[in-house]
Amino acid sequence: MSTAVVTVNRGLFRGLNLRQKTLLIIGSTSLLLLGIVVSSVFLGGEPLQTNFGSKNLAPSLEHPFGTDWMGRDMFVRTLEGLGLSILVGGLASTISTVLTVILGLLSSAGKTADSFVSWLVDLFLSIPHLLLIILISIGLGGGATGVIIAVALTHWPSLTRVVRAEIKQLKTQEYIHISRNLGKSKWWIASKHILPHLVPQILLGTILMFPHAILHEASVTFLGFGLSPHEPAIGIILSESMRYLSAGYWWLAFFPGLSLLIVVLAFDMIGENLGKLMNPKNAHE
Amino acid sequence: MHLKGENVSFGYKRNNLILKDVNISLGSGEVLGLIGDSGSGKSTLCKILAGYENKYQGKVTLDEKEIPPKGYNPVQLVFQHPEKAVNPKWRMNDILNEGHFVSQDILEAFGIKNNWLNRWPNELSGGELQRFALARALSPKTRFLIADEITTMVDSITQAQIWNIVLDIVEELNIGVLVVSHDRNLINRLCNDTVYLKDINNT
Ligand SMILES: Nc1ncnc2c1ncn2[C@@H]1O[C@H](COP(=O)(O)OP(=O)(O)O)[C@@H](O)[C@H]1O
Ligand SMILES: [Mg+2]
Numbered sequence: 001m002s003t004a005v006v007t008v009n010r011g012l013f014r015g016l017n018l019r020q021k022t023l024l025i026i027g028s029t030s031l032l033l034l035g036i037v038v039s040s041v042f043l044g045g046e047p048l049q050t051n052f053g054s055k056n057l058a059p060s061l062e063h064p065f066g067t068d069w070m071g072r073d074m075f076v077r078t079l080e081g082l083g084l085s086i087l088v089g090g091l092a093s094t095i096s097t098v099l100t101v102i103l104g105l106l107s108s109a110g111k112t113a114d115s116f117v118s119w120l121v122d123l124f125l126s127i128p129h130l131l132l133i134i135l136i137s138i139g140l141g142g143g144a145t146g147v148i149i150a151v152a153l154t155h156w157p158s159l160t161r162v163v164r165a166e167i168k169q170l171k172t173q174e175y176i177h178i179s180r181n182l183g184k185s186k187w188w189i190a191s192k193h194i195l196p197h198l199v200p201q202i203l204l205g206t207i208l209m210f211p212h213a214i215l216h217e218a219s220v221t222f223l224g225f226g227l228s229p230h231e232p233a234i235g236i237i238l239s240e241s242m243r244y245l246s247a248g249y250w251w252l253a254f255f256p257g258l259s260l261l262i263v264v265l266a267f268d269m270i271g272e273n274l275g276k277l278m279n280p281k282n283a284h285e
Numbered sequence: 286m287h288l289k290g291e292n293v294s295f296g297y298k299r300n301n302l303i304l305k306d307v308n309i310s311l312g313s314g315e316v317l318g319l320i321g322d323s324g325s326g327k328s329t330l331c332k333i334l335a336g337y338e339n340k341y342q343g344k345v346t347l348d349e350k351e352i353p354p355k356g357y358n359p360v361q362l363v364f365q366h367p368e369k370a371v372n373p374k375w376r377m378n379d380i381l382n383e384g385h386f387v388s389q390d391i392l393e394a395f396g397i398k399n400n401w402l403n404r405w406p407n408e409l410s411g412g413e414l415q416r417f418a419l420a421r422a423l424s425p426k427t428r429f430l431i432a433d434e435i436t437t438m439v440d441s442i443t444q445a446q447i448w449n450i451v452l453d454i455v456e457e458l459n460i461g462v463l464v465v466s467h468d469r470n471l472i473n474r475l476c477n478d479t480v481y482l483k484d485i486n487n488t
Contacts (some may be wrong), residue, residue, distance in 0.1 A: 174369045182384035182421075183357035195376045266453050 023275045029266045037265070040083020043076055056244075059251050066251035069244065074097060074237075078256045081234035082263055083213045086226075088148055089267075090215035095152035096159065097206045103156070104163040104198070108171070108190065117164060124157040133216055134225045147226040151213050159205040163198060170194050200278040208271040211264040218260060234260050287314040288360060288429045288461060288480055290334055293343035295326075303329050305485050306343070310462045311429060316452070318472035319465045322484030327465050328365075330482065335362035346426070353474045357384065359428035367414035369395050372404045377487070378402040381417050385424035394450050395420050411437040415447065423454050430455060433465045448475060 051071035059066045065074035086166040124132070136150035170176065170193070179189050211230065220226040223234025229236055234256055241252035296302040300357045303326040311317050316357065321327045335347055336358055345352065347359060364370050371380050381387050386457040392399075395416040401409060409417075414436060422430060432451070436444040452475070455462050464475050472479055 125399070173372075174364055174366075175372045178362075178421075179337065179369055179383065181358040181361060183355070184383070185355075193372055196372075 017278070022276055026270050026277075028271050029270050032265055033263065036079060037083050037086050040080045043080055043083075056249055059255070065255040066249070068151050068240075068249075068252055073257060074252065077232055077237060078234070080232035081237050081256060082259055084232060085218060085234050085260070086210075086263065088151065088217045089210045089214040091148055092155055092217070093206045093209040096155040096209055096213075097202060099153075099156040100159045100202065100205070101161055104167060105158045105190070107164045108167045108194070116166070117160065121157045121161050121164070124154065125161075129154060130216065130219060133220050136221070137220060137225055142225065144227050144231060147217060147220055150220070151217050152214075155209050155213055159202070160207065162205065165202065166198060166201060167194060170181075172196055185251040204271055204275055204278065207267060207274060210267040210271075214260070214264060214267075286428055286461070287311065287346075288334065288358050289344070289346050289349075289388060291331070291344045291346070292377070293333055293341055293345065295329060295333060295338070295341040297329075297331065302485065304333075307482070309334075309463075309480060311398050311463055313428065313461050314456070314483070315478070316455070316460045316462045316464060316476050318479035319463055319478035319482060320467065320472055320479060322487070323467060324487075325482050327482055328433050331362055331463070333430045335360045335431050348353060357426050359426060360431065361422035361424075361427045361429070362431045362433065363415075363418050364420050365434035367411055368406065369415060369416045369439075370418045373406050376402070377404050377406065377409065377417060380406070381421055384421055384456035385426070387420050387424075391420050391423065391454065394454065396446070396450075401437075407480070412443040412447070416438065416450075419447070423451075423458070423460070425458065427460055428459070429461045429463070431463045431465070434467075436471075437466070437468075444471070446457060 024227070027253050044237055053071065055069050055071040057063055057067040058069075063073050065078055067073055068077070073234060080169075104118070106284060107114040132154050133147070133150040133174075135227070137146040137151055140149055142148040177195055179193055184192075207276065218233070218235040218238070220231050222239045223235075224239065226235055227233040229240075237256045238253055238260075244252050288311045290307060291381060293307045293309075295304045297375055307330060309319075309330070319327055319330070329338070333341050336345075336352055336354065352358060352360060361486055363365055371377075381397075383402065397413075397420065415438075417461070419435070430451075436447055439447070448471075451462070454460075464472060466472055
């Protein structure tokens, strides 16, 4: 234990213990993401000015991410795009989590239901993910609704698989048998004994789903099957920028791409650090 | 009152019986020993008697009637490893009172200190946890206690303490006890009577 503390204290955050450091990372990353969403919502109110007098400008103090071929500020566009991406990701993760909980409960109800859930999971996992999103999106008529529903409907299988295995394992525990012998009902046991073990896993799974959902939405949009060109989506920005790369306007793709990467990594970091906090070894410290 | 197992046969796998035509009978207030080699199926028999395992052949009855699968089971089972018998996400207070509200008398008898009640299971020793598991199982509605190697993991002083308390309580409540152990000395000291479980796969 003492060696771990020593190495941490030599690092960036002198004087903080591991737990405080983890909380600090989670807090600051969440703040960054929240800041992006809030500012994108505020910016979304006013239409982005096109100013042909200042088109295709390289990054400067006035336009940190440069401007595009219509003179729009790329920093603002990126911010709006990221905000939209995070919202789509959030919606998709929430819906996927709800589906996971429902299917998890279903699989614990009985043998037939469990085989059905397991078959459904295998079916969804056997189709290439991106292809599945595109197919569902097209099937739903495309557009924003299509891609959001498609992303939401395809991210539950891996989490469901984890939750199902966890429920199975929990049901063999002696304290569950004891609870039944003490006269407790199935639903009482599910909510008091099983659910508390699943909540951290599900929470973590939801957060780790975010970056997946965001990247999938962006790639489907980039490929032209997703959000419409009128939306300020990162995928749209990136695919448009490709046409200008050969003209030497590198900043059009570079900054939005880098920002997307940072957002995705930020979610991963939150998930990873939350996972550390929930580790059973130090859960009650 | 009588707890009876009649012609109980059971195997975890098909064609591989662990128990074959086992008969056992336990009366209220009786302290019966069950001896057998490791792997002979003692724990398996305990699970069948307490309703944890129900795919067996034969009959398990309480006063000639089948034990209903729902509601409080008058046949309570306590295991060898108390740390597996408690939900690690629950505080000891909730664990203790899951089945019935355990009286202060019982707490004192078991030497359960009030400040243990706010702790998590991983903050107590095996012997301390086992006291909770026993107090939880010994409700006024319990008629039979199946004690499967409950003191195998503790030192001999704790073992003696725990058994003294349990025997006191079961006498007062007129509970029948099945003492399962591979330790002949312990069984001889505690029990009026002993049955031997033959290992059908190793003779
Ligand atoms: N859940 C199980 N699945 C398959 N085999 C088991 C299981 N539990 C016990 N066994 C086997 O059944 C036999 C009897 O085990 P057990 O009842 O625990 O014996 P004892 O308590 O007398 O040591 C052993 O051979 C053991 O390996
Ligand atoms: Mg055993």
